[in-house]
Amino acid sequence: MSDAPTDNADLGNEPVSARLNTLAPAAGSKHAKKRVGRGIAAGGGKTAGRGHKGQRSRSGGNVRPGFEGGQLPLQKRVPAFGFRSRIGGKTAEVRTSELAAAAEAGDGVVDLDALKAANIVAKNITRARVFHSGAVTAAVAVKGLGVSKGAREAIEKAGGRVEE
Template sequence: MELNTIKPAEGAKHAKRRVGRGIGSGLGKTAGRGHKGQKSRAGGFHKVGFEGGQMPLQRRLPKRGFKSQSLKFNAEVSLTALDKLGLAEVDLLALKQAGLVGQLAKVVKVIKSGELTKAVKLTGIGATEGAKAAIEAAGGSLA
């Protein structure tokens, strides 16, 4: 291969469509825009979602719900999951490595769901009132 023989891949390049250049070009006269109407005029187009004056779909349908963007940074861990984890000290990194919370999680809270038999020390992790009582009853602590 020589530098002077390099060519783009087959079909990668194609000629620009030149409109309004006479009958012989195949795109003369109306230049591919058809006859009359809003779409044939210069600058004649409508905004996205416009339906010719009919009430647009996005306005006909009722507004409903809201999904907070901060939800993806929050996560929950149950007492059962902590028990199965079997670590004496648990922090955010340990939970991420175990796959109990997502990689994006920044705020983690332990919820009272299931039982905890082992003593667990939580660092940088919150807990609900019931979960806190269950952790302390099992001999663990929160920091």
């Protein structure tokens, strides 16, 4: 018979199904963490595993990740790569599902000014590109915007047109 508690006195000798509050590790399977710096007799006294002297033996002593003791670190030795696009922050993505709202603001023509008037893109945006995402609910004329292949097909299928 196990020592597990039972749900009900009527169940007799049947153990209770495992519950989070009854789970425990097997006896002897866990070892207590070594407590260092508690005297010589405790087995981890004196230097407490830190060795003798040096920056890392001191309280709070360590170096930041990547620091190589004053030598030029690897991160600075390897060549730089990539770049930060100067037009990326000024280019907006527009979904085809947003074109109907922009068309109302722009009298049926969707251009950058109509997108700004409909609050679809921010005022500082200088370029926009239309991507196919969602249905085109109205026949719209897209003018002066980049248009993906899928978006172009969806606009023309809805009776609209794309002008460069």
